[in-house]
Amino acid sequence: MQQPTLKIIPLGGLGEIGKNMMAFEYGGDVIIVDAGMMFPDGGMHGIDYIIPDFAYLRTTPDLTIRAIIITHGHEDHIGAIGHVLAALPAPIYATPFTCGLLEIKLREAHLTDRAPLIRFAAGDTLDLGVFQIETFHVCHSIPDCVGLGIHTPVGLIVHTGDFKFDHTPVDHKPTDYARLSSFAQQGTLLLLSDSTNADRPGWTPSERVIDGAFDQAFRAAPGRIIVATFASLIARVQQVGDAAQRHGRKLAITGHTMSDNIRMARELDYLTLPDSLIVTMDEAIKLPAREIVFIATGTQGEPTAALNRLAAGKHRQLAIVQGDTIILSAHPIPGNEKSVSRTINNLMRRGANVIYDALAPVHVSGHASQEEQKLMIGLVRPRYFVPVHGELRQLRQHALLAEQVGIPRERIAVIENGTIIEFDQAQNMTIGERIPGGYVFVDGPSVGEITFDVLHDRKILARHGVVLVSAVVNRETGQVIGQPQMTTHGFLLHGDPETLLNTLCDAVRHTLDHVPLDRTLIMDGTRATIVQEALGKLIRNELRRRPKIFALVTEI
Numbered sequence: 306m307q308q309p310t311l312k313i314i315p316l317g318g319l320g321e322i323g324k325n326m327m328a329f330e331y332g333g334d335v336i337i338v339d340a341g342m343m344f345p346d347g348g349m350h351g352i353d354y355i356i357p358d359f360a361y362l363r364t365t366p367d368l369t370i371r372a373i374i375i376t377h378g379h380e381d382h383i384g385a386i387g388h389v390l391a392a393l394p395a396p397i398y399a400t401p402f403t404c405g406l407l408e409i410k411l412r413e414a415h416l417t418d419r420a421p422l423i424r425f426a427a428g429d430t431l432d433l434g435v436f437q438i439e440t441f442h443v444c445h446s447i448p449d450c451v452g453l454g455i456h457t458p459v460g461l462i463v464h465t466g467d468f469k470f471d472h473t474p475v476d477h478k479p480t481d482y483a484r485l486s487s488f489a490q491q492g493t494l495l496l497l498s499d500s501t502n503a504d505r506p507g508w509t510p511s512e513r514v515i516d517g518a519f520d521q522a523f524r525a526a527p528g529r530i531i532v533a534t535f536a537s538l539i540a541r542v543q544q545v546g547d548a549a550q551r552h553g554r555k556l557a558i559t560g561h562t563m564s565d566n567i568r569m570a571r572e573l574d575y576l577t578l579p580d581s582l583i584v585t586m587d588e589a590i591k592l593p594a595r596e597i598v599f600i601a602t603g604t605q606g607e608p609t610a611a612l613n614r615l616a617a618g619k620h621r622q623l624a625i626v627q628g629d630t631i632i633l634s635a636h637p638i639p640g641n642e643k644s645v646s647r648t649i650n651n652l653m654r655r656g657a658n659v660i661y662d663a664l665a666p667v668h669v670s671g672h673a674s675q676e677e678q679k680l681m682i683g684l685v686r687p688r689y690f691v692p693v694h695g696e697l698r699q700l701r702q703h704a705l706l707a708e709q710v711g712i713p714r715e716r717i718a719v720i721e722n723g724t725i726i727e728f729d730q731a732q733n734m735t736i737g738e739r740i741p742g743g744y745v746f747v748d749g750p751s752v753g754e755i756t757f758d759v760l761h762d763r764k765i766l767a768r769h770g771v772v773l774v775s776a777v778v779n780r781e782t783g784q785v786i787g788q789p790q791m792t793t794h795g796f797l798l799h800g801d802p803e804t805l806l807n808t809l810c811d812a813v814r815h816t817l818d819h820v821p822l823d824r825t826l827i828m829d830g831t832r833a834t835i836v837q838e839a840l841g842k843l844i845r846n847e848l849r850r851r852p853k854i855f856a857l858v859t860e861i
Contacts, residue, residue: 310727316361324355331435337362337395340382342381343744376450444480463496468673470508493685503695503702506676516547530632549582554595636668700719786861833856
């Protein structure tokens with residue numbers, strides 16, 4: 306009987322930044338690592354977020370999902386957990402802080418009873434079917450991050466999760482070098498390693514450099530300070546709180562998600578902020594400007610986040626005034642650069658001084674740069690190497706780094722979402738079939754129903770507008786009765802709009818008057834299609850525009 310192979314199935318995070326999700330399958334047993342989401346780019350009109358396509362796991366018969374293991378609590382690793390859990394109920398394993406974030410998310414999705422949420426500590430071993438998982442602590446930009454040493458029937462797979470080597474982390478917990486070295490001694494078959502900063506030379510700075518930058522900004526601020534960061538970046542909240550205490554300011558929290566996360570982190574002792582430091586928003590707005598710091602979300606230009614509402618003058622309790630200092634303590638996620646720049650500009654127009662990472666080290670990356678990535682490979686000493694978590698350019702650069710430190714090119718695989726890697730009992734790696742691994746768009750309650758064709762139509766509507774045409778024709782003669790009616794939305798008519806509309810209506814009449822009367826040719830909708838094509842050609846030639854055109858032709 307043929308022995309099963311180990312299948313490693315990337316469902317998200319390879320060839321892109323975000324929606325990280327990977328499955329490991331052997332003989333019907335499956336473990337899932339992470340279930341993340343991705344922010345839409347500016348051209349994805351109306352899309353709230355994007356999740357992985359995990360149809361393979363739903364539709365493949367005889368698979369047993371042993372566990373969903375979450376490496377840490379960032380949205381690109383937990384943002385899709387509600388969707389995954391609703392379709393694939395399985396125990397979720399995570400560290401205490403990550404469990405706290407998951408509990409908030411699952412409670413909002415009414416999924417707390419869907420599957421057990423099981424806590425483990427970094428260093429614990431998990432027995433999950435044919436898989437035995439050694440967990441180990443890694444530094445990142447959020448507490449309680451882990452990587453995984455996955456023991457399988459064909460060998461040891463090391464998955465780093467998101468990591469960097471910070472020798473002076475804010476939480477005093479460096480990456481577990483000893484456990485990484487032990488994997489080399491055991492014999493690592495494959496290393497799956499974070500590639501996010503593979504195009505950045507050197508080492509990623511320590512989180513500690515931010516303390517000095519905060520002190521300088523706090524000393525120079527003439528009035529209120531508003532620090533914007535990710536709601537899950539609890540280490541940064543601690544640094545803001547410490548700086549507030551050093552400079553005699555109180556701390557106020559704005560935003561539902563930020564408030565929930567800080568409350569949870571304090572309950573679990575991941576934040577050590579004295580009660581006397583924190584004031585309510587109502588108390589904060591009454592304090593002198595030099596005595597208060599606000600902390601908020603919105604570093605990615607999200608329309609509903611606190612910072613964007615401040616920039617638009619639509620925040621319920623706050624308004625930007627001359628002398629305010631805004632500190633953006635986050636990098637823009639690829640695709641969000643324009644919306645972040647727009648938010649910064651709008652804040653400046655309202656009189657704020659905005660400090661961001663291009664001006665001062667108020668944020669550092671949580672991901673390893675090139676020298677750290679080479680160190681990871683040197684510590685683990687894998688037989689094979691697959692770069693993960695990054696766009697294709699970053700995956701390829703990481704592969705080049707692996708070659709530089711001695712891994713043969715034929716033992717490196719640069720793959721994207723959906724491409725299955727298989728290992729047989731002899732530990733030979735092959736690139737298997739490719740399954741769907743694209744985008745699943747979430748648009749309000751709609752999940753997976755929005756296609757790229759719909760997005761294309763939305764893009765046209767946004768850029769060129771819409772033209773609506775209606776006409777009535779005589780069933781017997783085919784001639785137009787009365788005047789065709791035309792309405793436009795978002796379609797700017799230059800010159801004399803009335804004259805141009807009349808010209809377009811005349812073109813509709815002329816087109817319909819010359820449609821043949823053969824009933825075998827004129828089926829339902831045919832006249833409308835002919836009108837749309839003729840009007841589209843005329844508008845493209847005369848006005849250089851491509852609006853979406855809808856025509857309704859009624860016979861009487």
